[in-house]
Amino acid sequence: MTTQLTTETVGKGEPAGLTPKGEQTRKHILETALGLFADKGYQATTMREIAAAAGCSLGLTYRYFSRKEEMVVALYARTAQELEEQVASLPHGTIAERYAAALEGDLVRLAPFREAMGTLFGVALVPDSELAVLGENLQELRAQVWGVFRKVIMEASDAPKPKQADDLATAFYAGYLAFLLFWLQDRTPNQQTTQELLSFGKDLLAKFRPALRLPLAGKQLARLVKIIGPMFGPMGNV
Amino acid sequence: MTTQLTTETVGKGEPAGLTPKGEQTRKHILETALGLFADKGYQATTMREIAAAAGCSLGLTYRYFSRKEEMVVALYARTAQELEEQVASLPHGTIAERYAAALEGDLVRLAPFREAMGTLFGVALVPDSELAVLGENLQELRAQVWGVFRKVIMEASDAPKPKQADDLATAFYAGYLAFLLFWLQDRTPNQQTTQELLSFGKDLLAKFRPALRLPLAGKQLARLVKIIGPMFGPMGNV
DNA sequence: ACGGAAAAATGAACGTGTTCAAAAATATAT
């Protein structure tokens, strides 16, 4: 009557319980798929190709990834992990410096999968999709990344009080999404325009950071966050 | 040896030349499709259903719309036309008032097709898609809407000099895209959060409009536009 | 009125993502 599960509630897309062997197979399929994506592109890679390259049947891949895009979600989740690690070992400095460094690091890690990320965003922006950016399935991932930006702010040399830090983290998270979207659209060589935008944003943030101490600016930020914050779901602040 | 075409270079997605009858059929299929979209949703509507409802073969619909999403593009092009007309007969007032009115009007017109627009944006945000927002195929449409925002600014009571108006129009166009994206994600009843964001933006714009006369703000805007402007392609300014 | 060219329209097929019922393999209880 007892079950033989080992891993418990790993993620949302995976089946309820996986034995060690199952986990291993899942990982192998994912690795194979990511290799093909990086090699010949996401759209050009067929589910049947992935199955063949992984040496298993087509149906099996659907046991571990209920959608093709879910493989890209797994990839993104992995780089989110790396983002967290990067920020943990980020030199102390101003908010602007740390935020810019975090964004740039993420871009570098995602670069080989730009096209795949484009398709993921395409699906993620369809509001009632299973993988909607602001949907329930990605809630945990959102909270994780939000926490990373909170850390970017709180451990900076010019960190504000915790309450405003939460507001700023929400704004940073929104800015992060917008920034990724911009990057995906940027067709200039080496995404140079995105680099310029990053520099611009960094300068702007540094220039206007002191203004945040003014009641006017603080109030406006608080008002904005009160509007858009709830769309991201609970982040620990409420 | 002469050809029998009547309409010349109507748009990008349609076949090269269409006789009046062809145009009529195209319109009929589009009308049928939009009805189905509004009725049972875009994703749930099948190309075969559209063909059946329009009383023609499946293949024929592909003669007039090379992709399913192209029907949504046609819909968007229509509401862009309506946006232009609305702005033409917009009461004189401040930039903030006029911009907010334009955005709100667009939302009202697009409301019945929110889900379809979501899917369109999904495709449009895949950079190398045939229908990429910033791609060549939608260039004309982009220029048209940009012109509308330019008019919003230039014929306002607090219109700036033409050069800054161009910069502002570019920023407004980018803001417009971001705003639509936000609206698509907004799951609150009646998209109330989007309404609040609109109010916030309007207030903010009104509050900081005077600051644009300051060299500092003007320079920052100019720098931003110099970065992101080229992504939209030629808009008449260059 | 006729013949030929261009356009409109058809219907069958293909590829790909996805589903599902059933078989094979594996672990647990007695």
Place this chain on the structure above:
DNA sequence: ATATATTTTTGAACACGTTCATTTTTCCGT
């Protein structure tokens, strides 16, 4: 060890977007 439940794996099928060779209709010059 055997029986039983559970998980893994398979392979065939479906649905839908899309393509294409072919046929039918429409238009124009003579």
